[in-house]
Amino acid sequence: MEHFFVNTAHALVAWLTGLGLAPGWADLILLVVQWIAVIIIVILNITVLIWLERKVSGFIQQRLGPNRLGPFGMFQTIADAIKLLTKEDIVPSQTDRMIFKTAPMVFIIISVMLYVVIPMGDGMEIVDLNVGLFYFISIGSLSTIALLMAGWGSNNKWSLLGGMRSVAQMISYEIPLAFSLLGVVMITGSLRMSDIVAAQSNIWFVVLQPIAFITYFISATAELNRGPFDMPEAEQELTSGAYTEYTGMRWALFFLAEYTNLVAVSALMATVFFGGWQGPWLPSWLWIIIKTYLILNVFFLIKWTFPRIRMDHLMSFSWKFLIPVSLANILLTGAGIEVLMRMGW
Amino acid sequence: MYGTGLLKGLGITLKHTFEREITQQYPEQMPVLPARFRGNLQLDFQDCIACEMCTKVCPNGVLSLESVRDDKTNKKKLMSYSIDFQYCMYCNFCVENCPKHCLHFDHNFELAAYDRENIKKVYQRPQELVTDLPEEIVAAEEKNQKRISVMIGALQKDAPKILGKLLEDEEKGKVLAAALASDQDKLEKIAVMMVEDIEKAKKVAGALANKAAKDHPKEGNVVA
Amino acid sequence: MSLNDIVFIALAGITLLAALGVVLSRNIIHSALFLVLTFLGVAGIYFQLNAGFVGLVQIMVYAGAISVLIIFAIMLVMDVEPDQTNLFNQSTPTIMAGGYVSVLLAAGLAGAIWFTKWPLSAVQVGDQGVEKLAGMLLGPYVVSFEVAAILLLVAVFGAILLAKGVEDK
Amino acid sequence: MAVNNHDEEILAKNNIIVTTFEKLWNWGRSRSFWPLSYGCNCCPIEMMASGAARFDIARYGYEVFRAASRQADVLVVAGPITAKMKPAVERVWAQMAEPKWVVAMGNCAVSGGPFVDGYSVLPGADTIFHVDVYIPGCPVRPEAPFQGLLELKKKVEKQ
Structure with missing residues (x-):
């Protein structure tokens, strides 16, 4: 098997x-x-x-x-x-039709592209890029454009506000997201996914990099626009944010893309912090599925536990807390590596 | 310490995840309702003395009734009682004011209907209570019933002719008779109408005939 | 024609068409979105040249951040009909001057490309681009790297200071 | 689409696929009503209760209360429609994508209820659009909308 x-x-x-x-x-x-x-x-x-x-x-x-x-x-x-x-497919008359129609497709394409580098088992990456982790981050950063397109193209105040909110949020949280992964990269010495998995054969990085894990988890939740960071969708104030004007299958594509992103981020978390496909007895691809689903359940638990937080708190939390903490983590990791190397590890 | 509150919250939800669900599966498992729950308004027809206390006290005009006076005993007899439930606000005034305690709320809350007309509930005087009425009304009712049964018999025997007369158009009568041949219910309704209100019967029959002519032009011809 | 050529032609075509779209769109938001497509096409060409890291930097910095910033800025300042935001200048002298400059530029570039000898390197570009880049940046060029970083930091502080303004006493 | 039994027999002889697709769509539609809620005070509270743990509208898959009218299937009118609110309700109804249905929940929505004589309240939701299911009650029990939606399900399945 x-x-x-x-x-x-x-x-x-x-x-x-x-x-x-x-x-x-x-x-x-x-x-x-x-x-x-x-x-x-x-x-x-x-x-x-x-x-x-x-x-x-x-x-x-x-x-x-x-x-x-x-x-x-x-x-x-x-x-x-x-x-x-x-369902009926409505394209409202005053929209920017080209942008309105392409936005869901752009979003879903970008989300599916994330799966290229995720090792779904022993030797089961589609492409084992030497910059795999960086690929994930930079392709993930593109999805802001899809949301901006949806927000602008709908020609609706709520949509525009939702799109702008999501962009502000995603750009701010991309920085701690990338910085928290840097600690792992420093220990591994490689951006290649298979190297990162191989480096965890003895000990998972969640043990070596707990701070990085926590910052990554928080900023990934914000990056996915999931609760408690679902300000861009905020039903009570923006109806559905950038998706307000979308009906039927177009809306379903957005929904699909959000869940696709969620699974991709969970799989990446399993790969980077929880030893990837490594595990005893069971086949490797089953292990990553199990780990991904456990992480997904934690995401669900968090979404259904916490209330939505305010937009300004959200932004200041990223800039004033997460970024300094993730930078300090990089410093700490560098110092630790240096000390251990001097000690002859 | 930052974050302990968050962890506590997560712990609470996690604890609830593994607790027993408290959901009642509604269509299979009916809810246990308190004794004084007000569902659907019901009337005990026999007990009602048609005092109209309920209709007078009802703030929304939900209730209305028809009654006849029995001159011998100088008492009213209830003929029909209608509850237009769509205006009711469950204030319980009618129940409280009813001197004979013949109104009460039951526990039925499943009142959804496709049409507004179906929400209204009309109690007709039951057949076994008709004899209880003053003589002339009973006699009139009996006469009416007899005329209706005669009319139904006639209609069943020679529908095209009678309907043709009613519609003042023999062709139409034939078409309608053919259409109604399989529909005993409608035939009887038309018979009742012909006895009680000939103008209305004409109108209804005309509409039905037009519809029948439109729906099955060929079938009508074959019968003719 | 090999697979490589087909991919290159496709990427170059997308890039050029998108660049034309940037210039010719009458709606400035459409221009900005075409710009994103141009950046992505260029990134694709980097990938084809086996420079994956540079391609990804192109995607992340230009397509993911700078163009979003451009769109964001446009959305914040725009309050007119979107179809009249990126109009052409109709005056004849301007068109002639612009045409002259573009012909000159095109001729210069074409000549430069035509007359340059492009030596084919015998060394195969390996998979180790990132490691080499890191070694260079933190080895021989560490001073310039750090100077650039400090410059950016100063720029960030300056921006914050400008945005916050100076309080009157 | 009105396909009566007579037509269905003819279709069954010639082209059975059409009828099966209709049935499949109606199957999907009737099991995934996403409500768009509208209301004032008392019926909406009962509607919220119907989403809560004891009653749990999610069992039927109807729990996705959408805030945006574009993605909803059933407009649940749970409150009187005032003359001032009428244009808004009409607009929301027009924004919804076909196929769409209306459920009037509570006596105010069914008929205007106690406000029926008022100058500012419409006498029932059916003055502005065709209502598919009426759920009388004042306010209705949380189970009553379930019954109403299940009645609507039967209606949609027969469509």
């Missing part, structure tokens, strides 16, 4: 080259197949995930959550998807 997916990929390439294709083209086709696989996994996973969040939020409030459709209400998301697919 361990090498099932890797062997399948090798077999596919071998078969394609056997048909007389040049190796470059065979690799390209493999890449396309991997992309399609990622998209299918993302969509299936999100069906489960939305059900899980509704169920978990129910349990937190001592409710039952969806339980009418299928076993434990698992088909609830399918019903929602069918409904959203058949």
Whole structure:
């Protein structure tokens, strides 16, 4: 079971080259197949995930959550998807049509692109970039543009305010996000994901870098626009923020992209701080799924526990607390590495 | 220390996650309602003395009733009682003021309806209580019933002719008769109308005939 | 034509078309968004040249931060019809002067590219770009690196000071 | 779309796929009503209670109370519509995407209730749009909207 997916990929390439294709083209086709696989996994996973969040939020409030459709209400998301697919598609007349229509697509494409570098098992990265971690951060920073496009294109005050809020928030929290990961990079000496996983074979980085983990967790929550940092969506004041004017499937694409981002960030957290796919007995790809889902549950718990915090508190928390702390963490890590190297480790 | 409050909050939600759910599964498991819960307003028809205390006290004009006076005993008899529930605000005045305690709220709260007309509840005098009324009314009612049954019989025997006469158009009568042949209920309703209010019957029959002519032009011709 | 060529032509085409879009759009927000696409195309070309780190810096700094800043600034200051924010100058002398400068620039660039000998390096560009870059920045060029950092810090402080203003006594 | 039994028989002979898709869509739609809430004081409180732990509207999958009208399916009118509020309600209703339904919850929404004679209150939500399900009550119990929505579900399934 361990090498099932890797062997399948090798077999596919071998078969394609056997048909007389040049190796470059065979690799390209493999890449396309991997992309399609990622998209299918993302969509299936999100069906489960939305059900899980509704169920978990129910349990937190001592409710039952969806339980009418299928076993434990698992088909609830399918019903929602069918409904959203058949909803009327409204493009309001005064919108900036080009931007309004492309924004959800940009958002979902960027979210799916994050999966390229995540090691989903032993040797199961789509591309093992030598700058993998940096790739994740910089592609993640692009999603601000999609939200700005949605906010501007809708030609709606709430949308614009929501878009601007989310951009202000995401730009501020990107800095502690990147800085907190720097500590890990300093210890590993590499931005390559497989190196980071390999460096954790003895001890997880969450033990070596607790401060970095906490700052990363907080800023990742803010970066995902999830509660308690969901100011851009704030239903009570901005109806739905940047998504206010979107109907049916366009809105569903935004929703899909948000959950895709959530899973990607959780998987990255599992990779960087919790030893990635490493674990005893079970196959490696199962381990990363288990770890990702545990982290996702913590995200759910946090969202359904804390009330939304105020916009100015949000910003000052990032600039006045998280950034200094993550910088201090870098200093501490550097000093620690230097001391340990002098001691002859 | 920063963050202890957050952890405490997380702990509380985590604790609740593993506690027993308190949800009542409504359609299968009905809620246990307190004894004085006010659901649907009900009337005990026999006990009502048509004193109209309830209709007078009702602030929203929910209740209305029809009654006849029995000259011999000088007492009113209730003919029909209607509760237009969509205006009710559950103030309980009618129940409190009813001298015979024949109004009460039951525990039924499932009142959803597709039409506003269906919310209104009308109590007609039940058949077994009709004999209780003053003689001339009973006699009139009996006569009426007889006429209706005769009319129904006639309609069942020779519908096209009677309906044609009613509509003053034989073709239409035939069409309508063909359409109503399979619909005993409607036939009887038209019969009642013809006895009680001939103008209304004409109107309704005309509308029905037009509709029938539109829906099944061929079938009507075949019968003809 | 190899796969490499096809990818290059696609990327260069996207970049050029997006750059034209920046210039020709009548709506300044559209211009700014085309600018993002231009940056992404350039980043793609960096990737193709095996300079992944530079490409990612391009994405993060230019596409992710600077263009967002541009769009943000436009949104904050704009209060007119969006379709009339990026109009062309209609006066003949301006058009002629602009045309002259662009022809001159294009000719200069084309000549420079045409007459330069592009030596093909025998050394394969490896996968170790990041390590080499880090070694350079923190080795021989550490002083200039730090000076640049201090300059940026001073600029940030200056911006804060300007934004806060000086209190009257 | 009105497909009656007669048509369905003909369709079943020629093109069974059409009817199955209709059924699939109605299946999805009827199980995922996302309410858009409107209300004043008492019925909305009961509506909130219906989302809470003891009653739990989430069991049917109807718990996604959207704040934006574009993403909602069912407009739950839980309160009297005043003359001043009428344009706003009409606008929100126009903003909602098809297919959409209206549920009048509570006597004020059904008929105007105690305010029916007032100069400023509309006599019922059906004066401005077609109401699919009326839920009388003053205020309704938290279970009553469940019954109303389940009635609406039956109606949508038959559509």
